[in-house]
Amino acid sequence: MTSIEYGFERQPADVFLEDGGHTGQLDHLRPLPRISIHAFCESEGMLQTMERCASDRRMAKVSLRINSGSIPAAANMFASAPTPNLIIIETSTEPSALMTELAPLAEVCDPSTKVVIVGHHNDIALYRELIRNGVSEYLVTPVSMADILNAIAAIFIDPEAEPLGRTIAFIGAKGGVGSSTIAHNCAWGISSLFSTEVVLADLDLPFGTANINFDQDPAQGMAEAVYTPERLDEVFLDRLLSKCSEHLSLLAAPSTLDRAYDLERGSFQPMLEVLQRSAPVNVLDVPHAWSEWTRTLLGEVDEVIVTAVPDLANLRNAKNMFDALKKLRPNDRSPHLILNQVGMPKRPEIAPGDFCDPLEVQPIAIIPFDAQLFGTAANSGRMIAEMDKKSPAAETFSQIAHIVTGRATVKKPKKGGLGKVLGMLGRK
Incomplete structure (x- = not known):
């Protein structure tokens, strides 16, 4: 992979800690x-x-x-x-x-x-x-x-040491909420908007879809990185990556069921350490699960984005996840929330304001339901911005890319609801 400059701006939405410090003082601190x-x-x-x-x-x-x-x-x-x-x-x-x-x-x-x-x-x-x-x-x-x-x-820590790449984990509050689709589109958006090297790592070993969404069929990928950690270094990782675009590389899941993927707590740790030394941004597509390895991984990344659809099961799961993650990450910002598939015809939904109040967060994006656009993109192995770069969804993914890389912050809504939250799409 080519050498590039890291340098993202610090995200301005610092959270003050109990002892008077704030999260901005820890943003660029290496482990x-x-x-x-x-x-x-x-x-x-x-x-x-x-x-x-x-x-x-x-x-x-x-x-x-x-x-x-x-x-x-x-x-x-x-x-x-x-x-x-x-x-x-x-x-x-x-x-x-x-x-x-x-x-x-x-x-x-x-x-x-x-x-x-x-x-x-x-x-x-x-x-x-x-x-x-x-x-x-x-x-x-x-x-x-x-x-x-x-x-x-x-x-x-050696001040001359190369900076570590930013790790951004996407996970769904429930299966099927579109977390993987959002992760893939954001990874593509970060790489194309900022011309920076991005690695998308699909951690759903049995059922990962990143290879399908990018129309890739790599012979090697995540399984080799996880099951042969003794071989893993920057050179070996480079051989496992498949190129999706000029600046985006994919570490694909095997997506086969020829073995049971009973992963231990630190199974992904060696891979993450190599990824952080290899690229300035690493997007992790985390499956909807709650195990020792997911808890460990979510506790160590730089940013967590939880995707949910506006129903009661998602609200319960999102609330539990936010509470658990705040305990795992007491000195970090709260996870980001994305509401997806909003406005699905004939489906009863919880209003965005009512959904977000118990979580005590504002969503960084509210993405309307659009079966035609998202379905066509998925079946074509293309990203939303490749299908229609002027679509509201493409603009939303651009805004998410700015927020999760620290180049923008969430705007507070004006009185009268969530209509002005950054990323909310009022037009259809």
């Missing part, structure tokens, strides 16, 4: 490497901040131990135990006495161990003295989870 950290907390606030850090998806590989106490407690512990890669210590000690208090800890620390001090005094002279004496960072309380994670990243 932290496999390191060990011991944190020593004097205050309840610092203890809660470290507990929030422990639950963040970017800390998945980190071994974190949270302790009560300050510098003396750390010195006492490591007098008889090896020091970790990083020690984070909160201290209220006066600046004039801090270096003296740190001396016993310095005597027992391994030379490679990094130290971050969280102090209660905003003193530039103290900061300079600490840095001069080997402390990696000095933060002043109150600190947020974002402050802590960015401080760790500054120490252990």
Whole structure:
């Protein structure tokens, strides 16, 4: 695959976290490497901040131990135990006495161990003295989870490392709601609108439809990536991809039933890590299922888009999914919602406003039912914009592509309903 520039703008719709930080401070933070950290907390606030850090998806590989106490407690512990890669210590000690208090800890620390001090005094002279004496960072309380994670990243992540690609997962609140169709059209839209390399990964191994929708019949694809992780690298991945357009590549599902696809929790993790190093945008078509591997994957991606149709079963499922995902992703934005197949003739529907109120979100798109356009596109192996680039549906997919890549935000509706929500199609 060709080398291209990553650089998407930060999505402006930041969500403020409980500790005063906001999601925008974490947008471009890479997953932290496999390191060990011991944190020593004097205050309840610092203890809660470290507990929030422990639950963040970017800390998945980190071994974190949270302790009560300050510098003396750390010195006492490591007098008889090896020091970790990083020690984070909160201290209220006066600046004039801090270096003296740190001396016993310095005597027992391994030379490679990094130290971050969280102090209660905003003193530039103290900061300079600490840095001069080997402390990696000095933060002043109150600190947020974002402050802590960015401080760790500054120490252990190479600033010259290539950026990781953005991972965007699409999943349906129920089977048959059109999540795959939306994922495929958005992947095509991102690649064509922004002339950026996109990989579409079809994770529905037995019943995936990406190969049909793009009129492809690759001999290899997702099965080889999942079942031979020891072989997987950028070169091997490139051989598994099939080209759909100038900037869009497909990692197709086998779509056969010659085996049972009983996947383990981390089955897709090696593939995702390689994908993130290979392309700036990776669109994941996730099947409607709730298993260990889907929970794990949805907890680790950058964006989640839930597609639903406006009926009661979809509302119940979407509510359950939103609640579960907020627990899995406590420091990330809420998943996006797309309402699909709206206005199907003779079908009773829940009004968009009534559907969205329990979810406490606004949809980024409301897509009207159009059996002729979508059916013809599917049977022709073409995308909606290829069939009719001036259609309302094609414009909606363009808007979704801007939102999920961080190039646009959802506009708040004016009084009187959802008619002005970005992506809602009032005209038919």
